[in-house]
Amino acid sequence: MRPQRIRPLVAAAAVLTMLCAAKADAPFPSRPITLVVPFAAGGPNDVMSRIVSEHMSRQFGQPIIVENVAGAGGTTGSTRVAKSAPDGYTLVSGHVGTHAASVALYPNLRYDPLVDFTPIGLVAETPILVVARQDLGADSMASFIAIAKARGPDLTLAHAGIGSISHISCLLFTDVVGFKPVGVPYRGSALAMTDLIAGRSDFSCALLGDVLPFLADNHLRFLAVSAPGRVPQLPDTPTATEAGLARFVASSWFAFYLPKGVPDAIRDRFTDALRAALDDDGVRGRLEKAGLILPPPDQRGPAPLRQRMTEEIARWQDIVKTAQIRLDQ
Missing domain, CATH: 3.40.190.10 (Periplasmic binding protein-like II)
Structure with missing residues (x-):
């Protein structure tokens, strides 16, 4: 190959390398983020996700676009996020059904909640x-x-x-x-x-x-x-224990997850943004008005969420086995 032809190729390769390096060094996030809500619009998960993600988007300086991907008890949308690129631009708003009970309900579940996701933290429960x-x-x-x-x-x-x-x-x-x-x-x-x-x-x-x-x-x-104490919205309604059903202990907890393999630095950005959102008086007020209870500070972050998932997966295995229910994803 002639030298005059080699020089343009070398220059082009150098420019491409510089562009790739610049892209790799770009601050996160540099474009909109997608938050998959694996249920229909208007439900509790959807409402909660929109309230919290609105505050988080302001911290990131990029919009967080909520996308409803319903189906198979929330496992359709959760599967999509589990298989997505681990670049921090896709996350899912899961709950006790998608990330605990699903293990027992769906023998052919296409993800492992404890393996295929990077936990961000608990958001709320009800x-x-x-x-x-x-x-x-x-x-x-x-x-x-x-x-x-x-x-x-x-x-x-x-x-x-x-x-x-x-x-x-x-x-x-x-x-x-x-x-x-x-x-x-x-x-x-x-x-x-x-x-x-x-x-x-x-x-x-x-x-x-x-x-x-x-x-x-x-x-x-x-x-x-099914709460430890009576809820203020219904002060005359007894707890399950007061009604003689101490074994009826159930709540819906909601949490944010990234796919596995996301760098710790990006995961930490989401965890910090979620903490800030839950500490905001406006966010707290809107969530409580929607009937949601926010986790105390010591129950926020990836570690408490992973512990909660481990316990709930084991618990719902027994419940679903007793009910003799198996579903196809």
Whole structure:
């Protein structure tokens, strides 16, 4: 090859190397970030994710675009993030269903929650309420249990889809009480609540945030809440323990995850941004208004989240095994 032809090639290679180096050294983030919410828009996970990511985007100086990728109890969107590039530009808003109960529910689950993700931290959690339609005739948990024992197979359970929080928490509830209703899956909690209020189903295990819009309508019976103490929004509703169901311990916790392999420095940027968002009075107020409880400072960050996942995976294995449920992803 002639020398005059070699020189332009060398120069071009040098420019390409400089461009690649400049790209590698660019401060993170240098472009918009995608936050996958693996459920339909308008649900508790979606609402929480938008509130928190709005604050985090201001810290990053880049927009965080929320993308709803629903399906298979949240595992469709979670799988997408697990398989995405570990560059920090894609994360998922998971919860107890996608990153704990899914291990037992889906024998062919296409990811391992403890292996295929980089935990960022817990965002919030909310207790589960057992609610019944107004005219079912159950004005207390005791009277509901009597109805369940007599009519169990005829009762209809409205839930937000197979593998959803309302579904798996009611697996635990019905196992504790000792009856098997007919499950009626809906495309989201809002539709499940609408039909429950209309009397087209009998009861549900709902997130606190799902029922807050209906507190003043007198269309539902609030039978018990799975929380350590009574919640301020429903001071007259007993805890599960007060109602005689000490084994009914369930809550929906939400957390942010990056795919595995993301550099620690980028993971730490997200963890710090999440901490700052949860410390913001405006964010806290909006989350609490939505029925969410923020984790205390010592329960934030990757390590407490990984510990919580490990414990919950083992716990839900037993619950799902007892219920004899297996799903296809």
